[in-house]
Amino acid sequence: MARKWTFTDRRRPGRPGTRRPVKALIVRMARENPTWGHRRIRGELARLGYTIAASTVWEILHAAGIDPAPRRAGPTWRQFLAAHAHAMIACDFLVAETVLLKRLHVLIFIEHGTRRLHLAGVTAHPTGAWTAQQARNLAMDLVDRLTELRFLIHDRDPLFTSAFKAVFEAEGMGVVTTLPRTPRMNAICERVIGTLRRELLDRILILNERHLVFVLREYLIPYNGHRPHQSRQQRPPDIATQPSHDVADLSDQRTIRRKPVVAGMISEYHHAA
Structure with a gap:
């Protein structure tokens, strides 16, 4: 059953409020998805089990200074x-x-x-x-x-x-x-x-x-x-997945071997055979 969130009821003392987390989630969705409008965000919230009016989503975005999707800036270079x-x-x-x-x-x-x-x-x-x-x-x-x-x-x-x-x-x-x-x-x-x-x-x-x-x-x-x-995740370019190893005992440093490469400029470390 979908969980309904209301923004008009006053929070009782000691009861955690719901308004702040939902507002933060709406703002996050808008910033991570520049092409999403308030109705698209409302639909995504409904899929997560949060029922909220589209007008309320619009008010939250407006209060956060986020323009409607058609006038919103596109994705950043980092995105x-x-x-x-x-x-x-x-x-x-x-x-x-x-x-x-x-x-x-x-x-x-x-x-x-x-x-x-x-x-x-x-x-x-x-x-x-x-x-x-x-x-x-x-x-x-x-x-x-x-x-x-x-x-x-x-x-x-x-x-x-x-x-x-x-x-x-x-x-x-x-x-x-x-x-x-x-x-x-x-x-x-x-x-x-x-x-x-x-x-x-x-x-x-x-x-x-x-x-x-x-x-x-x-x-x-x-x-x-x-x-x-x-x-x-600490993988080299030519290795698609990090190979799994048993937990190594590093108390005996003799089990670790150094291999100098590129005229000794670079060091590689391997387990002794």
Whole structure:
């Protein structure tokens, strides 16, 4: 039987009120679903067992300063990213300096849903044609995964030419260009660039372009196959589910083995055989 909520009865002393929780729930539904009007919210409440008049829902939304659905602002950028994370990939350029002060440009891609990192290419003289060719190479490598991706995010760098965008548009993907001076719109890619600097490039001397490619490819192996990610419940990008283990006894540290990788820059830990 549906539970009826009234807003006109006074609460008795010591009796928990119902008005505040219902108001909070209505406001929450409106903010989490920008396209829902007061009648749609009333219907969702009815499914939960809360019977309430549509006019009361409208009054609560009006008092909270929330406009009707047709005039309400659309989803925020964070809501958009959360809803489409599994279908998004982002790219950006990373700059590295060699021991001879030669500047190298690295084009990287990262999938939002899995956090899988891809190295597209390294060059000292990036051009629009070079960037487009790296996009074609990546599309060939991801031929089976491109069907799951729907959006590409990148900044307004002139190296991302129309030819570069056409590669992904031909695969049915939409290209989203970030606003000027808004790095947070490409926050996941910016964050992985910071990770690459802190964990690798700031701790090793790069000799030349060939050396940088070798080091980055070596880093991708533990990054995609071993490194835990908070957004994936501590799972690496290449592991769909976290394997179950018995509770380990850490009192004997000899059962834990350290494996240095990427010239000793990165450490991996495993149970001894």
